[in-house]
Amino acid sequence: MVRICMITFFLLATQLHWSFTHGSSDTIRKAYIVYLGEAPRLRSNAVVHQHNLLSSVIKDESIAQQARIHSYTKSFNAFAANLLPDEVQKLKENENVVSVFPSRVRKLHTTRSWDYLRMPLSVKRNLKIESNIIVGVLDTGVYMGAPSFNDKGVGPPPSKWKGRCQVVGKFIGCNNKVIGATFYNNDPKFPQRKPSPLDVNGHGSHTSSTIAGATIAGASLYGLGKGTARGGVPSARIAMYKVCWPEGCSDIDILAGLDDAIDDGIDVLSISIGGESNGFFDNPIAIGAFHAMKKGIFTACSAGNSGPYVYTVQNTAPWIMTVGAASMDMEFRTPIKLGNGKENDGLSINTFTPNKKMYPLTSAAIAANSTLSPGSSPWYCDQGKLDQKKVNGKIVVCKEAANETYIKSLGGIGVLISVIGKIDTSFTAIIPEALIDSSFGNTTLTYVNSTKAPQAVIYKSKRVPNAAAPFVASFSSRGPAMLTSTILKPDIVAPGIDILAAYSKLASLTGSPDDNRFDVYNIISGTSMSCPHVAAAAAYVKSFHPDWSPSAIKSALMTTATEMKVKDGLAEFAYGAGQIDPTSALQPGLIYDLSTLDYIRFLCNEGYTGTNLKLFTEDNTNCSSVHKFGGYDSLNYPTLYYQYDDPNSTISAIYYRTVTNVGFRNSTYKATVTAPKNLTVTVVPNKLSFTQLHQKKSFKVTLKAPPQFLQIFQYTHQSASLEWSDGTHRVKSPILISLSQPR
Ligand SMILES: *[C@@H]1O[C@H](CO)[C@@H](O)[C@H](O)[C@H]1NC(C)=O
Ligand SMILES: *[C@@H]1O[C@H](CO)[C@@H](O)[C@H](O)[C@H]1NC(C)=O
Ligand SMILES: *[C@@H]1O[C@H](CO)[C@@H](O)[C@H](O)[C@H]1NC(C)=O
Ligand SMILES: *[C@@H]1O[C@H](CO)[C@@H](O)[C@H](O)[C@H]1NC(C)=O
Ligand SMILES: *[C@@H]1O[C@H](CO)[C@@H](O)[C@H](O)[C@H]1NC(C)=O
Ligand SMILES: *[C@@H]1O[C@H](CO)[C@@H](O)[C@H](O)[C@H]1NC(C)=O
Ligand SMILES: *[C@@H]1O[C@H](CO)[C@@H](O)[C@H](O)[C@H]1NC(C)=O
Ligand SMILES: *[C@@H]1O[C@H](CO)[C@@H](O)[C@H](O)[C@H]1NC(C)=O
Numbered sequence: 001m002v003r004i005c006m007i008t009f010f011l012l013a014t015q016l017h018w019s020f021t022h023g024s025s026d027t028i029r030k031a032y033i034v035y036l037g038e039a040p041r042l043r044s045n046a047v048v049h050q051h052n053l054l055s056s057v058i059k060d061e062s063i064a065q066q067a068r069i070h071s072y073t074k075s076f077n078a079f080a081a082n083l084l085p086d087e088v089q090k091l092k093e094n095e096n097v098v099s100v101f102p103s104r105v106r107k108l109h110t111t112r113s114w115d116y117l118r119m120p121l122s123v124k125r126n127l128k129i130e131s132n133i134i135v136g137v138l139d140t141g142v143y144m145g146a147p148s149f150n151d152k153g154v155g156p157p158p159s160k161w162k163g164r165c166q167v168v169g170k171f172i173g174c175n176n177k178v179i180g181a182t183f184y185n186n187d188p189k190f191p192q193r194k195p196s197p198l199d200v201n202g203h204g205s206h207t208s209s210t211i212a213g214a215t216i217a218g219a220s221l222y223g224l225g226k227g228t229a230r231g232g233v234p235s236a237r238i239a240m241y242k243v244c245w246p247e248g249c250s251d252i253d254i255l256a257g258l259d260d261a262i263d264d265g266i267d268v269l270s271i272s273i274g275g276e277s278n279g280f281f282d283n284p285i286a287i288g289a290f291h292a293m294k295k296g297i298f299t300a301c302s303a304g305n306s307g308p309y310v311y312t313v314q315n316t317a318p319w320i321m322t323v324g325a326a327s328m329d330m331e332f333r334t335p336i337k338l339g340n341g342k343e344n345d346g347l348s349i350n351t352f353t354p355n356k357k358m359y360p361l362t363s364a365a366i367a368a369n370s371t372l373s374p375g376s377s378p379w380y381c382d383q384g385k386l387d388q389k390k391v392n393g394k395i396v397v398c399k400e401a402a403n404e405t406y407i408k409s410l411g412g413i414g415v416l417i418s419v420i421g422k423i424d425t426s427f428t429a430i431i432p433e434a435l436i437d438s439s440f441g442n443t444t445l446t447y448v449n450s451t452k453a454p455q456a457v458i459y460k461s462k463r464v465p466n467a468a469a470p471f472v473a474s475f476s477s478r479g480p481a482m483l484t485s486t487i488l489k490p491d492i493v494a495p496g497i498d499i500l501a502a503y504s505k506l507a508s509l510t511g512s513p514d515d516n517r518f519d520v521y522n523i524i525s526g527t528s529m530s531c532p533h534v535a536a537a538a539a540y541v542k543s544f545h546p547d548w549s550p551s552a553i554k555s556a557l558m559t560t561a562t563e564m565k566v567k568d569g570l571a572e573f574a575y576g577a578g579q580i581d582p583t584s585a586l587q588p589g590l591i592y593d594l595s596t597l598d599y600i601r602f603l604c605n606e607g608y609t610g611t612n613l614k615l616f617t618e619d620n621t622n623c624s625s626v627h628k629f630g631g632y633d634s635l636n637y638p639t640l641y642y643q644y645d646d647p648n649s650t651i652s653a654i655y656y657r658t659v660t661n662v663g664f665r666n667s668t669y670k671a672t673v674t675a676p677k678n679l680t681v682t683v684v685p686n687k688l689s690f691t692q693l694h695q696k697k698s699f700k701v702t703l704k705a706p707p708q709f710l711q712i713f714q715y716t717h718q719s720a721s722l723e724w725s726d727g728t729h730r731v732k733s734p735i736l737i738s739l740s741q742p743r
Pocket of ligand 2: 382383403404405406409
């Protein structure tokens with residue numbers, strides 16, 4: 001559906017080309033990243049080593065110098081260079097190289113949301129530690145003029161902070177809330193940028209204020225969504241790494257931002273940028289997050305806005321918390337009235353108040369351009385399809401999609417879009433607009449067809465309760481993951497529909513140059529908006545448990561998540577463990593923890609067996625030296641996933657898990673299993689007794705089901721669950737069984 005593009009800052013990556021000379025494809029140099037693993041002990045040595053490596057494949061010294069783009073040595077060892085295909089091949093064969101991949105340009109993928117998540121203004125906080133937490137955000141920069149970034153009452157930056165603030169161009173500088181702001185502009189493809197950390201897009205201001213924005217009473221978008229705007233951890237600090245520009249976010253810059261962020265002393269990373277690659281080490285986000293994890297930094301990433309289709313989830317490395325988007329319990333509704341008195345509520349974020357009682361109404365079919373070629377449907381109301389004389393001064397009814405800029409350019413004064421199927425997400429348009437369901441759409445079209453001078457009016461939107469919440473947004477990307485068949489992704493969902501947060505006054509509300517509405521707040525939807533909610537929730541949990549590892553925090557958020565009210569047709573492929581419940585995550589009872597070695601074991605299991613695995617493990621670990629794992633998967637993950645190919649095969653899988661007691665010192669947990677007919681889930685032992693805090697206990701889960709188990713449900717997947725409880729804590733793990741599906 002065309003409409004999703006408006007909010008989907010998160011799309012397919014396109015390949016970046018750059019050449020010294022014009023010529024055939026094997027003489028065109030393209031930007032690549034050469035990843036060499038663990039950060040070097042001595043930076044100067046690393047730069048020499050990187051140069052020698054490059055010189056070993058580019059013999060001419062001046063060409064080798066010219067080919068270099070950037071060197072990464074703080075948090076990991078890598079460099080970017082313009083390379084020819086045969087040079088790429090030679091580097092890939094070099095035993096000191098982990099991976100070589102083309103640099104691509106990726107796309108970017110309040111507030112009541114915190115009250116909705118049971119974190120009211122009065123929620124208990126550990127302010128002393130919260131104010132020491134630094135959240136690094138990779139995004140479009142920050143607009144310091146938004147009230148959300150004022151630092152009233154916030155003390156000086158924590159002493160561990162090593163980062164910078166680049167006061168350049170029109171960027172006015174940092175304060176005690178936004179303690180760091182840097183920009184990354186190394187992509188030779190885009191030399192014409194005005195370098196500064198200033199946010200001219202709005203996206204970065206929105207995501208970072210959702211995490212740690214100040215508490216501002218009376219915030220709204222033109223009166224819509226009125227309430228107190230605030231971040232989830234308003235005392236925490238923001239470090240903005242501007243790696244995204246109008247053209248997108250280059251891998252070269254994402255990696256440079258991460259190289260700095262990990263070294264700067266941050267605690268949590270929030271990355272609302274998309275783009276999966278062929279492997280976990282062909283992707284700057286997965287590489288950066290891996291090194292972040294090793295330093296104890298938690299990483300949340302957006303799952304993508306390509307739902308509701310299977311295999312669309314992105315950022316699926318197990319050391320990343322992958323976040324889908326869900327609804328809140330309120331939504332924006334836009335009342336519509338026809339000339340015949342019929343009324344309906346459409347879906348949109350319409351800031352315009354009508355100044356007439358009624359306006360002339362027409363339909364795309366009636367207003368179609370008479371020169372339209374046969375078979376070319378006018379219903380989508382896209383460019384060239386309509387006749388200006390028939391649109392001027394009117395509201396137009398379109399089907400499925402519309403180009404509002406085009407309709408406005410013809411003098412149209414409103415759009416109603418009739419949509420077949422589920423609609424759950426509102427959009428802001430440059431003229432009054434609303435999505436309507438096809439039933440009211442047909443009512444409207446019948447009225448238009450049968451009336452001489454049809455009329456309608458679209459009122460300003462209002463916020464109303466949404467009893468179906470929480471449900472997963474239709475645009476939110478769904479599992480299973482492309483890169484691994486042993487872990488369930490996404491991990492979790494958080495609010496990502498109609499989020500009110502800070503915005504940049506340098507961008508119009510819709511981003512369109514024809515839009516003259518500018519505000520320090522905006523209401524936007526996307527997994528870009530849900531990801532920072534999870535980053536903030538992680539910071540909140542960390543403020544009470546500063547010694548917990550990123551995977552312990554992740555486990556706490558997952559095992560305490562709220563069940564979805566609407567069970568999406570794709571079940572856990574849509575929402576993972578459920579919707580975050582940050583205050584419950586403070587007391588998870590038990591946690592599924594993971595060490596770096598566990599991730600190495602996972603990589604070995606997934607076939608990353610090359611000798612260069614040792615390059616990013618300090619102690620030269622290799623796959624034959626890590627202890628093999630007997631179970632179906634190799635990770636102590638808080639969810640259990642089983643994927644198989646042959647529907648006629650018997651299901652039989654064993655999972656080993658270890659939990660750590662973080663609840664009461666003396667406690668006994670009992671296992672409860674729910675499973676569909678014909679699936680047997682056995683937990684041994686089914687009782688775990690602890691006498692100490694931080695004590696670990698292991699157990700084994702066996703899944704068994706007869707051939708054609710899924711067919712009896714006429715479904716390609718089935719859900720079950722495991723819950724450990726001591727009477728106080730509930731430690732919940734979804735179990736999902738799925739047949740591989742056509743991709
Ligand atoms: C109809 O479409 C043609 C081709 O797209 C365009 O040149 C023409 O201006 C349109 N006519 C009107 C009345 O909009
Ligand atoms: C929408 O219409 C505007 C104005 O006619 C045009 O510039 C733009 O390219 C159109 N957008 C799309 C997606 O067709
Ligand atoms: C509206 O009409 C279209 C065809 O004109 C039809 O496909 C659709 O099902 C109708 N919607 C409802 C709710 O009746
Ligand atoms: C209204 O008229 C258009 C042609 O002008 C036709 O395509 C459409 O199906 C009609 N819709 C209804 C609901 O009568
Ligand atoms: C892997 O590790 C083992 C044990 O540490 C060692 O004996 C072996 O030589 C290593 N293999 C490689 C390929 O490095
Ligand atoms: C599964 O078994 C059924 C009946 O025994 C058979 O018709 C079908 O082809 C088998 N499917 C596969 C994928 O082997
Ligand atoms: C915990 O249990 C042990 C025996 O298992 C007992 O000695 C101890 O007093 C208990 N501690 C508390 C705090 O209940
Ligand atoms: C499922 O279990 C029922 C008994 O509960 C049994 O009758 C049926 O044959 C089983 N189905 C399959 C596919 O094994």
